[in-house]
Amino acid sequence: MIRVLIADDEPLIRAGITMILTSADDIEVVAEAANGREAVELAQRHRVDVALLDVQMPVLDGLAALDELSRTAPSVRVLIVTTFGARENVLRALRHGGAGFLLKDSAPVELIGAVRAAAAGQAYLSPLATRHVANTLAAGAGAGAAGRGEEARRRIALLSEREREVLALLGEGLSNADAGRRIHMSEATVKSYVSRILAKLECENRVQAALMARDAGLSD
Structure with a gap:
């Protein structure tokens, strides 16, 4: 059972997230907090596996709480869940x-999937967060961009035409569902393609794949 803490200063938000997560039979919400300081204390007290932290909270905001948990309870996997998608x-x-970043308007299935991914030690980024990270890193690419582009194109040559098409959509930061709608493919099929793409390119996550797509010129 995945033990989860939810920290948000709005009771209705906490209640909504709790309702979504407890609909999954492998997730248990063991604590709720209205500010970052309370979140840090409760996460330690209840031996939490995953903590969901809002960014804007009183006393101690979500990012400051993340900093403190990283120092004092490194086993707790922290997901930032917020309406604020600022790149910084x-x-x-x-x-x-x-462990990841997603927005409050994410679909319930995405929220549950993010918690499961975090508990399994995987990084999870919403499509918007993927786009922000890829844009920022690409903007600071500098002199090594040409060499990376050549290497990216060499590795992408291993992909089928359909896999390259899906990879280009990852580079745009699209979710599996949005990518599927774009190319008339089911979400489950896109997910299978993404798994194969990550394996072939030896990428650990969607962000790395998105950056490779950009380096290779597949995405703007």
């Missing part, structure tokens, strides 16, 4: 040990 928040969350 995404990057700071990842730099300071966050």
Whole structure:
């Protein structure tokens, strides 16, 4: 059972997230917090596996709480869940040990999937967060961009035409569902393609694949 803490200063938001997560038979919400300081204390007290933290909270905001949990309870996997998708928040969350970043308007199935991924030790980024990270890293590419482009094109040559098409959509930061609608493919089929693409390209996550697509010129 995955033990989860939810931290948000809005009771209705906490209740909604709790309702979604407890609909999954492998997730248990063991604590709720209204601010970051309370979240840190409860995460430690209840031996939480995954903590969902809002960015804007009183006393201690979500990113500061993430910093503290990274130092004092490194086994807790932290997902930043917020309405604020600012690029600097995404990057700071990842730099300071966050397991992922998603927005509050994400579909319930995405929220449950993110918690399961975090508990399994995997990184999870919403499509918007993927786009932010890819854009930021691409903007700072500098002199090594040509060499990376050549290497990316060499590796992408291993993909089928359909796999390259799906990879290009990852480079745009599209979710599996949105990519499927774009190319008239089911979400489950896109997910299978993504898994094969990551394996062939030896990428650990969608962000790395998105960057490779950009380096190769598949995505703007």
